[in-house]
Amino acid sequence: MWIKTRFQGVRYRESQDRRIRVKGHYRPDRCFYIYYKVSGQSINEKIGWESEGLSGEQARDIRGTITSNIRKKKENVPFSVLAENYIDLLKRDRKSWKPDASRYRNHISPELADTPIKDIDRFVVTRLRAGLQKKGLAPKSIFLVLTLIRAMFNKAPLWGLHTAENPVSEASRLDDKFLEVPDNNRTRYLTNEEARTLLESLATKSTDVHDMAFLSLYTGMRAGEILKLQWRDIDFKSSLIRIRNPKNDETRSAFITPAIKEILLNREAGENQEYLFVSKNGSQVAEVSNTFERAIIELGFNDGVEDRLDKVVFHSLRHTFGSWLAQNGEPLQVISDLLGHKDLKMTRRYAKLSPDQKRDAVLKLAMVPQSYCWYRKSF
Secondary structure (H helix, E strand, C coil): CCEECCCCCEEEEEEEEEEEEECCEEEEEEEEEEEEEECCEEEEEEEEEHHHCCCHHHHHHHHHHHHHHHHHHHCCCEHHHHHHHHHHHHHHHCCCCHHHHHHHHHHHHHHHCCCEHHHCCHHHHHHHHHHHHHCCCCHHHHHHHHHHHHHHHHHHHHHCCCCCCCHHHHHHHHCCCCCCCCCCCCCCCCCHHHHHHHHHHHHCCCHHHHHHHHHHHHHCCCHHHHHCCEHHHEECCCCEEEEECCCCCCEEEEECCHHHHHHHHCCCCCCCCCECCECCCCCECCCCCCHHHHHHHHHCCCCCCCCHHHCCCCHHHHHHHHHHHHHCCCCHHHHHHHHCCCCHHHCHHHHHHCCCHHHHHHHHHCCCCHHHHHHHHHC
16 A cells, blocks of 8 residues: 655555564554656656665655656657657557658658757747748648647656647647638539539540549549448448448448449459459559549649639549539538538538528418418408
């Protein structure tokens, strides 16, 4: 059983066998321990017995010397140590750790990896943000980089690597727009004619890319979800496709229309072929080929477009699917479920494309039978 002393980080245990005489009375001997943290790990270190001349005061002094030395060693610990510990933690606790690892590797490490943790303050992260803006990184991407740095510094005190205020939190506290969540939603979607022209162009270039585009356009699947499709996910009997989110392995269903069924039936699964889309050597295709981008360039869809959110990319097909549903008057909840949105807020971008349901509701009142206006006849 541990017994605390009045000294921070010092405690003792009483012996069941050893006795010591103090002021003329015998009592159990005490064995003193000190505890502290090194790189997030708790250390419990035995100092010695009271009968051997040790006291709580001496244990306190020993602990003070040890922790002081630890702090001196940490003064020049580079940020990379904190970052690598955090990424390792993500690998253990989260399935979707790769995007954060990529953000660190591409946008944070080149600037901060060798910088001592103690030297990273709000001025440093403000300078980093400005640099990312100058490079043309999207506002949402910058936001995710900064929130990643903040999350890392939130863990630093627990690992004994940083005790000052979180530099990102400090910058955000002093500038309420520092971590402002940007509107990164795409506004561009295809018309029916544009979609038809694009699919016709892709059909002459690559069957795989055509089929990927068709599936995204008429199911709302993300590129990663399409590339992850396996033949066991296709249920022709129920006319359903099981979609697995590559970010978290959650699943939802898409419906197999006659046109989609024809696309799937025309794709013959080779022997022991697990995925719908495979490379020449039989392995899973890692990404949509640049054939899609070449078709967009040839069709001139992005000619003269400066804002990247207005440019047609593969993800625009998913956005087109949601936009078409909204234009057809489908409820936002239905669109949200089909797109696999976790929060209805993500789907509200399509509300402006919906027919004016409020006006329709009022106009329906005009259809009320005239008998409801019986009082007019009494005048």
